[in-house]
Amino acid sequence: MIGAQAFVAILLSNGSINAYTTVIEEACVENLWTTKAILRWFELISGLKVNFFKSKLFGINVEGDFLSSAAQFLKCNVGKLSFIYLGLPVGANPRRLSTWNPVLDVIQKRLASWKNKYVSLGGRVVLLNSVLAAIPIFYLSLFKMPVGVWKKLVGLQRRFLWGGAAGASKISWVNWLDICRPKKEGGLGVKDLRIMNISLLTKWKWRLLSEVGLIDGLDRTKDLFFKRIGNGGDTRFWHDTWVGAQPLKEVFPRLFLISSQKECSVLEVGRWVSEVWEWNCKWRRSLFVWEEELADMLDTILTPIQLSHSNDEWRCHHATGGRFSVSSLYCFLSGSILPPISLNPDFVRDLGFLWKSWAPSKVVVFSWQLLRRRLPTRENLGKRGICDNGTDSNCVLCPLELESEGHLFCGCAFASTLWTKIFKWFGLGLVVPSDPLDIFHKFSVGSGKGKRLKGFLAVWHAVVWAIWRVVGVKPFDIKGFQGNKEFTSCFISYGHDC
Ligand SMILES: [Zn+2]
Numbered sequence: 001m002i003g004a005q006a007f008v009a010i011l012l013s014n015g016s017i018n019a020y021t022t023v024i025e026e027a028c029v030e031n032l033w034t035t036k037a038i039l040r041w042f043e044l045i046s047g048l049k050v051n052f053f054k055s056k057l058f059g060i061n062v063e064g065d066f067l068s069s070a071a072q073f074l075k076c077n078v079g080k081l082s083f084i085y086l087g088l089p090v091g092a093n094p095r096r097l098s099t100w101n102p103v104l105d106v107i108q109k110r111l112a113s114w115k116n117k118y119v120s121l122g123g124r125v126v127l128l129n130s131v132l133a134a135i136p137i138f139y140l141s142l143f144k145m146p147v148g149v150w151k152k153l154v155g156l157q158r159r160f161l162w163g164g165a166a167g168a169s170k171i172s173w174v175n176w177l178d179i180c181r182p183k184k185e186g187g188l189g190v191k192d193l194r195i196m197n198i199s200l201l202t203k204w205k206w207r208l209l210s211e212v213g214l215i216d217g218l219d220r221t222k223d224l225f226f227k228r229i230g231n232g233g234d235t236r237f238w239h240d241t242w243v244g245a246q247p248l249k250e251v252f253p254r255l256f257l258i259s260s261q262k263e264c265s266v267l268e269v270g271r272w273v274s275e276v277w278e279w280n281c282k283w284r285r286s287l288f289v290w291e292e293e294l295a296d297m298l299d300t301i302l303t304p305i306q307l308s309h310s311n312d313e314w315r316c317h318h319a320t321g322g323r324f325s326v327s328s329l330y331c332f333l334s335g336s337i338l339p340p341i342s343l344n345p346d347f348v349r350d351l352g353f354l355w356k357s358w359a360p361s362k363v364v365v366f367s368w369q370l371l372r373r374r375l376p377t378r379e380n381l382g383k384r385g386i387c388d389n390g391t392d393s394n395c396v397l398c399p400l401e402l403e404s405e406g407h408l409f410c411g412c413a414f415a416s417t418l419w420t421k422i423f424k425w426f427g428l429g430l431v432v433p434s435d436p437l438d439i440f441h442k443f444s445v446g447s448g449k450g451k452r453l454k455g456f457l458a459v460w461h462a463v464v465w466a467i468w469r470v471v472g473v474k475p476f477d478i479k480g481f482q483g484n485k486e487f488t489s490c491f492i493s494y495g496h497d498c
Contacts, residue, residue, distance in 0.1 A: 027062045032070055052076045056083070058091075087138065094143035103136045104149075107156055110135065121369070122362030124161050125188050132157060133191040140193065141200040150194050157190070171384060173374035177338055182331070183355050186341055186348040188365065191330075195337055199330040206324040210314045224317055224329070230310035232266025242266065242312075243301060255294050260284045266307070277307045347371075350437065353444035358454050359461035366468065367461055370405055371437055375468075378403035396471055408471060409436045415467055422463060436464070 025031040039050050056079030059067040071078045081091030092099040110131065119127065136153065139145075145153075154176060161179065162170045181187025202224065209225055227235050227242040235242045238249040238256050249256040256262065260282045261269050270279040279302045287295055315322030318332035341348060354367055369375050378393040379402050387393060395403040397414050409415050411434055419432045419439065433439055443460040444453070 120362035122365035357457040
């Protein structure tokens, strides 16, 4: 409708239920009469009455006089752009921040209602994916999100993830791009809204291609799609990409110039002979010797291709079975747009094991933070200037060593004794490694598959979670601290209060 004269009528029925109907027509007197007649038939058939007094008529490139007359004829009011229809601002400029304010307001209200200080990190990851990422989906599926809005949304998500209440900033322990990576690639699987926006908008392009056959204006994304040739009736021989990665007119520009079938479909460049397809390219004149070589190359490409009697179909490169889906395109785009993760591939593979566990999400996310060495230990807090690097950074359980992840979960006497007992329990005569990742490796890679793997991982999660809980208890009860007793209570509570 862009550039065309059209009117949009939003009609409200006046029955026991409110029902909205939108009518979009070219602005002419005949269409007004037709619309009036259809609505009258609708009233007679359904028993509902159209409330013209509450209905509005909008003009797109329509003269004011015509619009006023049309509104008078339909007995409704003239509306002004933009207006809200089904929760979306129709006619608003999506590049303006004010268009997105309703989305930002809803997210902020939802965040305030959660009082996020009482939600664990794992819980916040779940809420981010299931609620916060879902709120703007309606807008994202219709409007291209400006960079400014994307940054604001990411800011809200990041502050929520790391526990900042009422706009207060807290330490972002892991890079946001890593957070947005899939779990199997070492991230937390939080959806990147910018990529989600592109994927959702591409769905409209896919529908234009597959349902309407419209390809004009798809230059930027046409590489995502290809034509699966059937009988060749809907595919242009020279212009469409149906064999190889480029249209034939780009592969053989000279042959295209002298072709007498420039606008022909694939079906028209050949014929069926006894159920065998034969190609028949025609030229405006006799070919020069060097052009014959090009024609031979074209023949070499075409000869193995046999048409069928089914219809041509558009397919998507990056989807299972060629059928487009938002999730498959999101996976492809996140792999190509997000920069490569700066972690060892073996470590990324190990991180993928974390999620194959029965443990609650908050414990799994805690383990992920531990293996990424991004826990708020005194060493890490010291690096960020939160506490002094002197004796303040020493272990809370044995104030002789630096409180790092390696010491707290392996080297500290309390943790070391604990792992030794666990290893004995499993019948393993192992020396306790100095790196939590080495212990995790023994519980994941070396423990088989299925329930056996899940069982081993559950023990790992329970032990590291309980150690962290003990570390949290210790500073507040230094005199009464009895190691094993605190550990036992934390271990038992693992299954109850997660
Ligand atoms: Zn210690």
